[in-house]
Each structure stands twice: as C-alpha cells, then as structure tokens.
Amino acid sequence: MTNIELYHHFREQNKDRARLLIKCPDQPGIVSAVSTFLMNNGANIIESSQYSADPEGGNFFIRMEFSCLDLHNRRIEIEQSFHEVSTKFNMEFQFLYVSDVKKTAIFVSKEQHCLMELLWEWQNGDLMMDIGCIISNNENAEQLAKSLNIPFYYIPANKDIRAQVEERQLEILKEHDIELIILARYMQILTPNFVSHYPNQIINIHHSFLPAFIGARPYERAYARGVKLIGATxxxxxxxxxxxxxxxxxxxxxxxxxxxxxxxxIGRNIERSVLARAVKWHLQDRVIVDGNKTIVF
Amino acid sequence: MTNIELYHHFREQNKDRARLLIKCPDQPGIVSAVSTFLMNNGANIIESSQYSADPEGGNFFIRMEFSCLDLHNRRIEIEQSFHEVSTKFNMEFQFLYVSDVKKTAIFVSKEQHCLMELLWEWQNGDLMMDIGCIISNNENAEQLAKSLNIPFYYIPANKDIRAQVEERQLEILKEHDIELIILARYMQILTPNFVSHYPNQIINIHHSFLPAFIGARPYERAYARGVKLIGATxxxxxxxxxxxxxxxxxxxxxxxxxxxxxxxxIGRNIERSVLARAVKWHLQDRVIVDGNKTIVF
Amino acid sequence: MTNIELYHHFREQNKDRARLLIKCPDQPGIVSAVSTFLMNNGANIIESSQYSADPEGGNFFIRMEFSCLDLHNRRIEIEQSFHEVSTKFNMEFQFLYVSDVKKTAIFVSKEQHCLMELLWEWQNGDLMMDIGCIISNNENAEQLAKSLNIPFYYIPANKDIRAQVEERQLEILKEHDIELIILARYMQILTPNFVSHYPNQIINIHHSFLPAFIGARPYERAYARGVKLIGATxxxxxxxxxxxxxxxxxxxxxxxxxxxxxxxxIGRNIERSVLARAVKWHLQDRVIVDGNKTIVF
Amino acid sequence: MTNIELYHHFREQNKDRARLLIKCPDQPGIVSAVSTFLMNNGANIIESSQYSADPEGGNFFIRMEFSCLDLHNRRIEIEQSFHEVSTKFNMEFQFLYVSDVKKTAIFVSKEQHCLMELLWEWQNGDLMMDIGCIISNNENAEQLAKSLNIPFYYIPANKDIRAQVEERQLEILKEHDIELIILARYMQILTPNFVSHYPNQIINIHHSFLPAFIGARPYERAYARGVKLIGATxxxxxxxxxxxxxxxxxxxxxxxxxxxxxxxxIGRNIERSVLARAVKWHLQDRVIVDGNKTIVF
Known part of the structure; x- marks a missing residue:
C-alpha cells in the first residue's frame, strides 16, 4: 500500500473512534459520570487508563478510547452535551478523533538517522501521521523527501539570523496546518517566541540520559566521565x-x-527508537503534560 | 519494624481498601454500571485497569481498586447489593480486601536462592503475605525458618512415596489455611490430585524461558544449544x-x-527476581487467569 | 559521503589492518608463539580475544587484530611464514584483511524491515560490506535497490520450482563473487545442495527466541502460549x-x-536490530563457528 | 558447605592460579614478551584481555589469568624474574594470587538491602571474599552479623564526631588487615584523610544514574524531574x-x-545488583583504574 492508501484505510477503519482526555480535581464519581455519559451516547469504551496524582486532594487524569456509531456526524452534539459533566467536575478535557490524522513537520539538520527512522515507521504504518513538510538547515535530505512526495524546505540557519529563519519556518508551519513539530536532531536552538506558538507540541530528542549531560556535546562528556551506560531522552x-x-x-x-x-x-540507535516511541505515543494521544512531567497512558 | 508490626501497620493503613475483579462478556455499559455502583456505595476508585479480549464479542476484564469508609463493616452489604449488577452483565467477580493478607506456603528443595529472595522481600515489606509455613524435602532451610518464627516441615520426598507425601502436605496446608503455594525451586512433580486442590493458587518458577527447554536440566540444554540469552518463567x-x-x-x-x-x-538471579515479581502481582490481585494465559493488570 | 567514497576512505584507512583467527588444541605457548610471530613481522596487536573451551584438553580459539606497515605487499610472505607456527600447534587459521570488504547478497521476500535496516546501516557506514546484489521473490524492493545502484534480481519462488530457482540464484551469486548471504526475512526454505555451497556463510533471522517456536508462524504461537517476552534469533x-x-x-x-x-x-524491531548486529560481527570476523555453537569475540 | 569450607575448597582449587595486571606505554612486542615470559615459567594462560587506550601513543593495559604448577612456592622467583620484562617496557604491574582471598569490610547504615545481597551472594559462593568485619552507625545489623560469625562494630556517627569515628574505624580496619571497603549504603561522608588510606579500595553505591542527581536525595529529585528510568552507580x-x-x-x-x-x-533492587557486580569484578581483579575511569576486563 502507498501511504495515501494507508491513510484512507486507517481513516475508514477508525471513523467511529475517539479519545477523551480529562484532567480535573480528584473526587468520587468521576469515572461513573464519564462512563455513564459515554454509555448514554451509545459509545463503547475500548481502552481506559487513569491516574490519581494524590487521592487526597490532587488531580485526576483519565484517557478513554471509545467507539461510537456515526461518530463523524455526532461530534458536535457529543462535545456540547459533555459540558454538563465537565462543568460539574471542573474538568479540562479534549475529544480527539482517531481519523483526524495529525499533521506534523519534521525538523532535521545534518544527521539523518532519526528522520530515516520516522519515515520508515511512517511508511510501514507504525506512525500514523500526515507529514506536512520536512524543514532542514542542510540540503542532504532533499532527495529522500522528494522521493516520498513530502514538501522539503531548505532553510540555512545560524545564531545570527535566527529571527528571520524562525519567521519563515512559522509561515511554512501555518501554511501546512502543522499540529506537531518533531525535532529529529535539529541542531538549532528555538527562541521562546517560536516555542510559544507550539506549547507541548514540539518533541525533541536529546542525545543523553537527562538530566545527565544537559546541553552540548553529551557523548564527549559521557566519554570523559567514563559512564557504563549511555542514553537518549x-x-x-x-x-x-x-x-x-x-x-x-x-x-x-x-x-x-x-x-x-x-x-x-550506539547512541544513534537509542535516539531513533526513543524518539519514534515518544512520537507514537503523542500521535495516539497517550501523553498528558502535568506541570513539568508527563503522564504516559 | 518486625514482620508482625509490619502486618498491623499495613492492615490498619489498608482497612478501607478493596479490589473488585470482574470477567464478563463484553458489552456497552459495564464500566458505567460498576463505577456508578461504587460511587453509590461511597467508594472512591483509586486505580482501574481493563482489558477487552476482543471488542466484538469477546470477554471483558476489569480490576478496580477502591477505598470506602468503614469498609470492614460494610463488606456483606456491598457484596450482596452488587448481585444486581453482576446478574445483569453475567459477571464472574470477586471482592478482595487488601487487609486480608494472604496466607502462603513456600515449598523448597535444596537450592535456597528463591526462598531467600522471598523472605528478604517479605521482611522488607515488599511482599505483603502471611507465610504460614515452609515445606521442604531438604533440612537445610530449617535454621533460617526457625530464626524467622516460620513453621518448618521437613518431608523427605521422592517418586515412590509421592501419595503419602502429598497427603501429609495437604494436611499441613489445610491446617494453616493456605491460599497460595509458592514453589521456590521445589524439585518434585505434583500430582493432578494435589493440583486440583489449589487451582491457579500454585505459582512455580521454571528455570528456562518457556516454551524453550520444557522439563529437566534446562541450563544444560541451553548450554548445548548455544543460546545467547537465558531466562526464567x-x-x-x-x-x-x-x-x-x-x-x-x-x-x-x-x-x-x-x-x-x-x-x-546467572540464572539464579533471574529466577529469584522473576518469581518475586509474579508472587507480588498475585498478592496484589493483579493476575487474572484467562484460559491458558494471564492478564496482569 | 556516497557509499563508494565511504569504501575508498575505509579501505585507505585500514590498508594495514588484518585479523588472524585461529583454532587449535589447547596447550601452553600458543599466545607466546603467535604474538612473537607478529612482533617479528613488525605487526602491532590492536585487539586480542581468546577462549579456551576447556583448559584441560579442549580447543583454544584466538582472534588478533593487528596493524602492519605495507601490509598489502607483505601478505603472501606473512601467511607463508606463519606455516611454521601453525604446523607446530596443529592450527586451523585464517588471515583476513580489513580492506577486503566482504561481498554480500541480501535475500528478501515481501517484508522489508530487515532489508531497510541493513541498507540504512550500510549507507551510514556502520555495516562495512559491498552489497553485490539483492535477490527477492517479490518485486517491491526493486525501486529501492535501483535508487542505491544495487543490482536487483526478481526471482519468483515456490516449493515446486525450488531447484530451478536455486540454480539461477547460485549463478548470480557466483557472478558477483558473493562471500556472505543474508536472509533478511526470505521466506523460502533452502535445499541442502544450496546450503552446501556456502557453509557458515548464510545468516538468517528467525522471528522467535530459539529454540522456542521453531518453524512457521512463531508470533501466532507465541500469542497462543501467552508469553511475556518475544524474541528473534x-x-x-x-x-x-x-x-x-x-x-x-x-x-x-x-x-x-x-x-x-x-x-x-514489536518483533520487527527486534528482528532488524538482532540481524544487523549478527551481520556486523560476521563482517568484522568476530564470529567463529565451533560445532553447533558460535564464539563471538 | 559452610563458608569456612567454601574457602578451603576454593583456595585448594585455585592454589595454582594467578592474575597479572599490567599498565604501560603502548608499543609493539608487549603481548609477545609477557606471554613468552609466562610460557618460559611453565604457566598456561587461561584468560587474557587487553586494551589500548590509543594505539598511537597511549597506554596499554592487559590482564592475564594463568595457572602454574607449584605456584605457591614459586611466587617470589616468578615476580623477581619478571622485573626484566617490566623494566624493558616501563610497566606498572601486579601479580595477584587467586587463593589470596581478599579481606573486606562492609560499612552500612540503616538500610540493609545491599548488605543482605552481599551476604547472600557470599554465602552462596558467588562473592569470594573474607569478610573481616561489618561496621555500622546503626545497631540493626548486629544480630545478622553475629549469626554469621562476622565481627560487628556499632559506631554511632555524625558530622560533629567524624574525626574520632574515622580514627576508630581505621584502627579496626588495620586490625583486620582490610584490603577492600564496601560502602553498602553507608550514609556518612568520608574525609580525605580516611580515603587516602584506601586509594581505589573503597567501593560505594550511589542511588542514581551518575552524573545525574549527584549528592543527597536522588530519588526525590528523580521524581521531581519526571524521569522514565532510574538507576544506580x-x-x-x-x-x-x-x-x-x-x-x-x-x-x-x-x-x-x-x-x-x-x-x-525499585531502586533498592538496582542498587544491590549493581553493587554486587562491581564488588565481584573487583574481587576477581578485573577492574583497573585509569585516571577517573575504569577498565573492566
């Protein structure tokens, strides 16, 4: 199957599937209220995971994946009628529809192993995303991108022209309706301005086991320290x-x-598999950010 | 703390905690019905895991851990009123109370590494069980058992006297109200008669990565085959x-x-950690047997 | 760098490097004799690994990697003069020159993840081999092979035409001077006749943790058995x-x-990394076959 | 077997075994010289590992384990005659005799999981050491130490009395001829004076994946950072x-x-297995310190 055929197949197969993500203060009755709401709306819960940060007065998080006949036409109705529940329990929530395949942009520099892995798992159907574009400050991925019909933007970048570069990148991202940016060993620092446009929507791979070796040249520093395990984050x-x-x-x-x-x-192999897992979980709406931590359902 | 003190502390801390395990044909509304039942009975769900063997017509499994004020006095009432729900959904179910620490028997032969690990994690509070007795066909663990005030039974065993041996063992197990038998490298085969008394209540550790090397002398056979990983099950x-x-x-x-x-x-280290994990999950009521497989919540 | 440039660079960098692999009956004096021979020939030992199957009367194995000025011109002289040592200790031995990059053929069927991994690590310089050809009973890898300038042979295969198919394959392998055949999820059984042409020169990836699930459909059987780890060999x-x-x-x-x-x-990721490691070790002359086992130095 | 019997058996079995550890500037001919020396002295090399920090001008390290008839009586002769080789190559070296079981002291505080693991592997014959004493600033291990006939010293310790405490500890260590100190979660900082008495002879277990979370309360900080793996060093x-x-x-x-x-x-299980492995490798003379790194042969 080509990737276009993969999409169509995937969307068709999942047209009645959605995920409901909720965060709210913990209290009795949440699961009952949400699951009763879903049942009353004809939805069948396929998978459910929950987490109580602290049963005595912390936050409660839940992810429910459900299927529901004729979901496409009932989205608005369901979302609106959920407000009664969400208001009662003071919930932050999101309905996410599995057939709305996320539009992503991959940023890359000279090293291409993470890009290759993402493209490979994408071609294989393991990463269900719609790659809107690849942006690089190096020309070497152009051929590959074109062979897969993915728009490629070569934008030379360095510290001195950061503002212009990011302005151009933001235009491209907007143009392609990007919802997730994957930094696949993109070796430029992003400004606060850029980051503010995509809160919790930019995934990076750092080539060390954080918080060890924050910053530049982590492998050199790992070597100097004589560690017996190396990692990626x-x-x-x-x-x-x-x-x-x-x-x-x-x-x-x-x-x-x-x-x-x-x-x-050795690190390249860790980086590409760790990044691919993180991206997959994000695409499946399994990751909830809670302060400076994640809950991965 | 001594182990007696550990128990008291643990029981006191968990006197209002229980787990509800359910298996039933999959259909919409199960989570809603169960969580609403718990809410109506004043229970707060602490942890919940579920599994649909096949959303189209398979079985559905759920484990809910909840807390409920004055649980001890309300057990009978709650269990009885649950029959309405369980009947409607054709459920097999169990309420298990965390403060009812399970009574276990450990069977061991000459090699003591698995016994040592179990005792160590037990002393440490990581395996919350009440060890009713240790039964061995070798005298060498007697000293250790006595030093920890655990009744020790030395019962020589071999193929020819299997019937008498098991008769004696069953007496002892009954006497101590044993709910779980842990075979910590006990090197005798149990008869169908013995096993029938404790269905899904006997946990064994086999010293290979099953189904490779079923039966006797797995390490010798792993060596002969030249495998690059060895395992335990x-x-x-x-x-x-x-x-x-x-x-x-x-x-x-x-x-x-x-x-x-x-x-x-090397295998001894795998065996003891694998067995300890399996026992811990059983003690926490996380393991549901489904045909010849387990669901580990 | 292109792969042609990678080769040239690698060959140039390693023109003075070789590996000496030896198997002989264990006895005192072997290391002394071999290392003294190398020193007398102006060679510097870079890496050395040895293994005594059984110090009392078993075989002894050693792999020494060394560098030696002007090695290319001195190969014949060194190999000939080693006969004195090898005869004394009754050695089987091989001198292998690092700059003689091995010619390989990759056999593949429909599933391409192992092929992709091999090609990716090859392009990256992590697998130093000269891919002479790709042979498949499925057309889907043709495009990819051509884009990398690797000769591609589409040879439909099935049980009934096995003899003709293998005859054609053997011709192609001979034509390309193939020294190593990599079965990258090639789903046809090879006949004893075919195998006899390449003793210990055909590497397969089996999609289970052998000896569990020998033969067909290992993932289906792993699922049926309810294992908690899956593997590849x-x-x-x-x-x-x-x-x-x-x-x-x-x-x-x-x-x-x-x-x-x-x-x-999940298995695809294990298969591709396990196969890539095995191939790398073979290419680095780290694997010695000893009966039905391997020594991996 | 009791531990006394284990020792006797081990010493008897290994009376002809020794290890030669060497560090010297890299140059051709080292392996030849050392292996020829051993052969000429009637020794058979059982295991050999080497490492070139940098073949162009760095240091060379080698560990050779050998057996030699009547070794006990020939020690002095062999060591003296090696000076010719060591002088020529400017070697630092050590002959270590396997039957000279190392005398160790274990320091511990309140948490006993590391101590338990060491004692367990020691009783099992997996850690071949002679435990001269256990020193603790907590009384709770006394019973256990006594049951195993290991001298136990309870020495209350805190910042203010560090000097006296260490003075007393040094006396005890001298009295028992201690060659290796194992800090099995000993929660006091040692002064430079104390450390200077045992250079590269004190092994600690730190409860984090260094260099992440250096210092106090690493688990609390790992939790706050939201890491997905925890470690020990x-x-x-x-x-x-x-x-x-x-x-x-x-x-x-x-x-x-x-x-x-x-x-x-979870960390306790990592700590005890990591510490036990490190201690085992030290006892087997596999660890060479090179600057601030180790070579583990």
Whole structure:
C-alpha cells in the first residue's frame, strides 16, 4: 500500500473512534459520570487508563478510547452535551478523533538517522501521521523527501539570523496546518517566541540520559566521565534548554573499549527508537503534560 | 519494624481498601454500571485497569481498586447489593480486601536462592503475605525458618512415596489455611490430585524461558544449544508440566565464555527476581487467569 | 559521503589492518608463539580475544587484530611464514584483511524491515560490506535497490520450482563473487545442495527466541502460549531448520494487550536490530563457528 | 558447605592460579614478551584481555589469568624474574594470587538491602571474599552479623564526631588487615584523610544514574524531574563526592504511577545488583583504574 492508501484505510477503519482526555480535581464519581455519559451516547469504551496524582486532594487524569456509531456526524452534539459533566467536575478535557490524522513537520539538520527512522515507521504504518513538510538547515535530505512526495524546505540557519529563519519556518508551519513539530536532531536552538506558538507540541530528542549531560556535546562528556551506560531522552520543548517534560528515555551498555565515535554510533540507535516511541505515543494521544512531567497512558 | 508490626501497620493503613475483579462478556455499559455502583456505595476508585479480549464479542476484564469508609463493616452489604449488577452483565467477580493478607506456603528443595529472595522481600515489606509455613524435602532451610518464627516441615520426598507425601502436605496446608503455594525451586512433580486442590493458587518458577527447554536440566540444554540469552518463567501450575499460564518471564545475556555452572549462577538471579515479581502481582490481585494465559493488570 | 567514497576512505584507512583467527588444541605457548610471530613481522596487536573451551584438553580459539606497515605487499610472505607456527600447534587459521570488504547478497521476500535496516546501516557506514546484489521473490524492493545502484534480481519462488530457482540464484551469486548471504526475512526454505555451497556463510533471522517456536508462524504461537517476552534469533543456516549455530538473540517485553499484529510489529524491531548486529560481527570476523555453537569475540 | 569450607575448597582449587595486571606505554612486542615470559615459567594462560587506550601513543593495559604448577612456592622467583620484562617496557604491574582471598569490610547504615545481597551472594559462593568485619552507625545489623560469625562494630556517627569515628574505624580496619571497603549504603561522608588510606579500595553505591542527581536525595529529585528510568552507580570513592571512577551502572523503567517510595523500592533492587557486580569484578581483579575511569576486563 502507498501511504495515501494507508491513510484512507486507517481513516475508514477508525471513523467511529475517539479519545477523551480529562484532567480535573480528584473526587468520587468521576469515572461513573464519564462512563455513564459515554454509555448514554451509545459509545463503547475500548481502552481506559487513569491516574490519581494524590487521592487526597490532587488531580485526576483519565484517557478513554471509545467507539461510537456515526461518530463523524455526532461530534458536535457529543462535545456540547459533555459540558454538563465537565462543568460539574471542573474538568479540562479534549475529544480527539482517531481519523483526524495529525499533521506534523519534521525538523532535521545534518544527521539523518532519526528522520530515516520516522519515515520508515511512517511508511510501514507504525506512525500514523500526515507529514506536512520536512524543514532542514542542510540540503542532504532533499532527495529522500522528494522521493516520498513530502514538501522539503531548505532553510540555512545560524545564531545570527535566527529571527528571520524562525519567521519563515512559522509561515511554512501555518501554511501546512502543522499540529506537531518533531525535532529529529535539529541542531538549532528555538527562541521562546517560536516555542510559544507550539506549547507541548514540539518533541525533541536529546542525545543523553537527562538530566545527565544537559546541553552540548553529551557523548564527549559521557566519554570523559567514563559512564557504563549511555542514553537518549525525548521531551517536549520548553524555554529551559533540555528541561522540558520527559516523554521517554532509553539506554544501552557501553564499555571502556568504546571511544566517542562508538558512543555516537550506539547512541544513534537509542535516539531513533526513543524518539519514534515518544512520537507514537503523542500521535495516539497517550501523553498528558502535568506541570513539568508527563503522564504516559 | 518486625514482620508482625509490619502486618498491623499495613492492615490498619489498608482497612478501607478493596479490589473488585470482574470477567464478563463484553458489552456497552459495564464500566458505567460498576463505577456508578461504587460511587453509590461511597467508594472512591483509586486505580482501574481493563482489558477487552476482543471488542466484538469477546470477554471483558476489569480490576478496580477502591477505598470506602468503614469498609470492614460494610463488606456483606456491598457484596450482596452488587448481585444486581453482576446478574445483569453475567459477571464472574470477586471482592478482595487488601487487609486480608494472604496466607502462603513456600515449598523448597535444596537450592535456597528463591526462598531467600522471598523472605528478604517479605521482611522488607515488599511482599505483603502471611507465610504460614515452609515445606521442604531438604533440612537445610530449617535454621533460617526457625530464626524467622516460620513453621518448618521437613518431608523427605521422592517418586515412590509421592501419595503419602502429598497427603501429609495437604494436611499441613489445610491446617494453616493456605491460599497460595509458592514453589521456590521445589524439585518434585505434583500430582493432578494435589493440583486440583489449589487451582491457579500454585505459582512455580521454571528455570528456562518457556516454551524453550520444557522439563529437566534446562541450563544444560541451553548450554548445548548455544543460546545467547537465558531466562526464567513463573507460571501457575496445571497438570501439564511447565505448560500452565505464564505470569512473568525474564532473561539475561550470556556468552560463549559461560559454562553450565555460569548459566546456573546467572540464572539464579533471574529466577529469584522473576518469581518475586509474579508472587507480588498475585498478592496484589493483579493476575487474572484467562484460559491458558494471564492478564496482569 | 556516497557509499563508494565511504569504501575508498575505509579501505585507505585500514590498508594495514588484518585479523588472524585461529583454532587449535589447547596447550601452553600458543599466545607466546603467535604474538612473537607478529612482533617479528613488525605487526602491532590492536585487539586480542581468546577462549579456551576447556583448559584441560579442549580447543583454544584466538582472534588478533593487528596493524602492519605495507601490509598489502607483505601478505603472501606473512601467511607463508606463519606455516611454521601453525604446523607446530596443529592450527586451523585464517588471515583476513580489513580492506577486503566482504561481498554480500541480501535475500528478501515481501517484508522489508530487515532489508531497510541493513541498507540504512550500510549507507551510514556502520555495516562495512559491498552489497553485490539483492535477490527477492517479490518485486517491491526493486525501486529501492535501483535508487542505491544495487543490482536487483526478481526471482519468483515456490516449493515446486525450488531447484530451478536455486540454480539461477547460485549463478548470480557466483557472478558477483558473493562471500556472505543474508536472509533478511526470505521466506523460502533452502535445499541442502544450496546450503552446501556456502557453509557458515548464510545468516538468517528467525522471528522467535530459539529454540522456542521453531518453524512457521512463531508470533501466532507465541500469542497462543501467552508469553511475556518475544524474541528473534540470528543464526548460520544449516540443513536442520532453525537449528544452526546462534550468533545473536534479542527480546522485548509484551503484555496481554498485545495481539498477534502487535507482536509482529514489536518483533520487527527486534528482528532488524538482532540481524544487523549478527551481520556486523560476521563482517568484522568476530564470529567463529565451533560445532553447533558460535564464539563471538 | 559452610563458608569456612567454601574457602578451603576454593583456595585448594585455585592454589595454582594467578592474575597479572599490567599498565604501560603502548608499543609493539608487549603481548609477545609477557606471554613468552609466562610460557618460559611453565604457566598456561587461561584468560587474557587487553586494551589500548590509543594505539598511537597511549597506554596499554592487559590482564592475564594463568595457572602454574607449584605456584605457591614459586611466587617470589616468578615476580623477581619478571622485573626484566617490566623494566624493558616501563610497566606498572601486579601479580595477584587467586587463593589470596581478599579481606573486606562492609560499612552500612540503616538500610540493609545491599548488605543482605552481599551476604547472600557470599554465602552462596558467588562473592569470594573474607569478610573481616561489618561496621555500622546503626545497631540493626548486629544480630545478622553475629549469626554469621562476622565481627560487628556499632559506631554511632555524625558530622560533629567524624574525626574520632574515622580514627576508630581505621584502627579496626588495620586490625583486620582490610584490603577492600564496601560502602553498602553507608550514609556518612568520608574525609580525605580516611580515603587516602584506601586509594581505589573503597567501593560505594550511589542511588542514581551518575552524573545525574549527584549528592543527597536522588530519588526525590528523580521524581521531581519526571524521569522514565532510574538507576544506580557503583564507583571507587575519591575526594570528590560521587565523582570517582565508575565501575558499573544499572537502570530500571519507572512510570508516572511511581511515587518517591516506589522509586526507592525499585531502586533498592538496582542498587544491590549493581553493587554486587562491581564488588565481584573487583574481587576477581578485573577492574583497573585509569585516571577517573575504569577498565573492566
């Protein structure tokens, strides 16, 4: 199947599926109210996960995936009638429809292993997203993007022209209705202005096991410290460098035999699998940001 | 704290906590009905996990942990009033009370690493169980059992006297009201008669990654085959040797350097941690047997 | 860098590097004799690994990687003069030159994840091999092969035409001077005749943790058994199905939530990384076959 | 077997075994010289591992384990005659005799899981050491130590009396001829004076994945940061807190469900296995300190 055929198949298969994400102060009766609401609206709960930050007075989080006949035509009605429940329990909530495949942009620099992995899992149907564009400050991914009919934008970038570069990037993102930006080893720092346009919608992969080795050259520093495991961390981008909510982490064993280049080579495999998992969970609406942490349902 | 103090503390802390386990044909409205029932009975859901074997016509499983004021005095009332719900949805169900610490018996033979781990995690408060007795066909654990005030029964066993041995064991188990038997590397085969007294209440640790190396001498056979990972499997005991529902498995990497004795040494660490995890999940009522498989919530 | 440039760079960088692999009856003096031989020939040992199957009368194995000025011109002289040592200790041995990049053929069927991984690591310089050709019984990899300038042969195959198919394949392999065949999820069984042409030179990936689930449909059988970990195994092909010497294995955790399709999806990631590691170790001359086992230095 | 019997058996079995550890500037001919020396002295190399920090001008490290008839009586002769080789290559070296079981002291505070694991593996024969004494600033391990006939010293400790405490500890260590101090979650900081008496002979377990969460309360900080993996690190103690050469590290997966107490519970299992591995490798003379890093052969 081509990716266009994959989409159509996926959308058709999931046209009656949605996810309801809720955050509210913990109190008795929430599950009862939500599940009764869904039942009364003819929905069948397929999967449900919940989390009480602190049963005595913290927040309560729930993700319910449900199916409902003729969902497409009943969206507005269901969302509106949920206000009664949400008001009673003081809920923040979102209905997310599985057939609304998310539009994403992939940012990349010279190293392409994370881009390759994302494209591979996407072609394979494992990452259900609509890649609106690839933006790079390096030309080397152009051929690949074109061969897959993905719009490619080569935008040289450096510290001195950051403002113009981001302005251009924001235009492109708007043009493509991007809902999620994936930094697949994009080696430029984003300004607070840029980040503010996409709160909890930018996923980065940092090439260390955070909070160890925040910042530049983590493999060199891991080598210098003589660690026996190296790692990678995928997190939402905030204005504090490498300090955003962590979605996923992974590690691999290394030994004294491994030089910096070996750590980078081993690290590439960790980076691409950690990033792909984090993106997949986001696309499946499994990640809820709670302060500077994530709940991954 | 001594273990007696640990119990008292644990029971006091959890006197209002229970778990409701349900299995029933899947259909809309189950979560709504159960959560509404709990709410109407003043219970607050602390943790909830569910599983649809197949949303189109399979079974539905749910485990809800809840707290409820004055639970001890309201048990009978709650259980009785639940019959309305359970009848409507054709449910098999169990209410399990966290403060009813399960009475267990540990069976062991010569090798004591699994017994040691269980006792260690028990002393530490990580395995909340009431060890009614230790039964062994070897005297070497007697000292240890006595030092912890656990009744110890030395019952020599072999193929020829299996019937008498099991008769004696069953007496002891009845005497101590045992609800869970843990085979901590007990090297005798149990008869169908014995097993029939404790359906899904006997947990074994097999020293291989099942279904590889079913039966005797798995490390010798793993060595002969030249595998690069060895494992251990904890499962409920049925009448098919090493074929019961798997609860947990673990593996570790080995190399050509490792001889059979090394595999055994490495394997001991896998066995004890895998068994301890399986027992913990059983004690927390997280394991539901479904045919020849387990659901581990 | 293109792959042609990568080769040139790699060959130039490694023109003075070689590996000496030895198997002989264990006895004192082997390391001394070999290392003294290398020193007398102006070679510097870079890496050395050894293994005594059994210090009392078993075999001894050693792999020494060394560098030696002007190695290219001194190959014949060094190999010939080593006969004195090898005869004394009754050695089987091989000198392997790092700049002689191995010619490989990749066999593939419909599923392409293993092929993709091999090509990706190859483009990246992590798998240093010269891919002579890709042979498939499915047309879908043709485009990809052509875009990388790798000869692609589409040879429909099934049980009934096995003899002709293999005859044609053997011709192609000969034509390309293939030294290593990689079965990247090639779903046809090879005949003893075919295998006999490439002893310990055919690497397969089996989609289970051998010896569990030998043969067809391992994920379906893993699902039916309810295992909590699934795996993949890379091994040399012999005439006993899935019984050849194991090079590498890997596993991932699964749960009751995972259906057969989930196991396949998770399994694809294990398969591709396990196969890539096994191939890399073979290409680096790290794998010695000893009976039905491997020594991986 | 009792531990006394285990020792006798082990010493008898290994009376002809030794390890030679060497560090010297890299140059051709080292392996040849050392292996020829051993052969000429009637020794058979059982295991050999080497490492070139940098083949162009760095240091070279080698660990050779060998057996040699009548080793006990030939120690002095062999060591003296090695000086010719060591002088030529400017070597730092050590001959270590396997039957000289190392005398160790275990320091512990309130938490006993690491102590328990060490004692368990020691009783089991997996950690071949002679435990000279257990020193604690808490009385709770006294019973256990006495039951195993290990001298126990209760020495209350705090910041204000550090000098006296360490003076007393040093006396005890001298009295017992201690060669290795194991800090099994000993929660007092050691002064530079104390550390200077045991360079690279004090092994600590830090309850985080260093260099993340250096210092106090690492689990609390890991929880606050929302990491998805937690770890533990075993390292030699130097005068920079948690900055000494790392011997081993381990991690386990955690989730948003895990509170600080869960992290501590999960962490205890990581800590004890990581510390036990580090201690085992030290006892087997596998660890060479090189600057602020370790080579683990």
């Amino acid at each position: 995928s997190h939402y981008v905030t204005n504090d460098l490498d300090e955003g909510p962590i979605i996923e982490q992974g590690v691999e064993r290394v030994s004294h035999h491994d030089k910096v280049d070996d750590l980078k080579r | 904890s499962h409920y005991v049925t009448n098919d040797l090493d074929e019961g529902p798997i609860i947990e498995q673990g593996v570790e990497r080995v190399s050509h350097h490792d001889k059979v004795d090394d595999l055994k040494r | 890379s091994h040399y092909v012999t005439n006993d199905l899935d019984e050849g010497p194991i090079i590498e294995q890997g596993v991932e955790r699964v749960s009751h939530h995972d259906k057969v399709d989930d196991l396949k999806r | 075993s390292h030699y103690v130097t005068n920079d807190l948690d900055e000494g050469p790392i011997i081993e590290q381990g991690v386990e997966r955690v989730s948003h469900h895990d509170k600080v107490d869960d992290l501590k519970r």
